[in-house]
Amino acid sequence: MFVWLRRALGLKLELMVLTIAEVVALAYYRVLRDGVGDRLAAEVAARLLADERRHVPFHLHRLGRVSGVSRVAWRVLFLGAVLVVAVDHGSALRVLGVTRRGFVREALAEFAAATSPVAVAARTVSV
16 A cells, blocks of 8 residues: 555655655664674675765756645654654664764764755755
């Protein structure tokens, strides 16, 4: 149902939802890389993080500018997704040395950096 709804509402919403998942993943893979304590697992997390670092700007470039009500709704959806991950993965985050609140702060910082007017301008110029 979620996939159907996302696709039914158009490419712009689909890219917004995809970007939410990828920006949350940036914070999660960094926490995993830095806190796992196993060299191989840290390397895998680092590779996933590097991969997501390339995906996010690509999707945001395709998305273009998001303003007004859409931007507010996007931020609310992002916060909801981050809170779900923080609650659902709270025990894993604790083992990795991060509180739920710390994870939420980190993810919000990632989203703010990725969607800032400076980042949007840089994507526009690089085309």
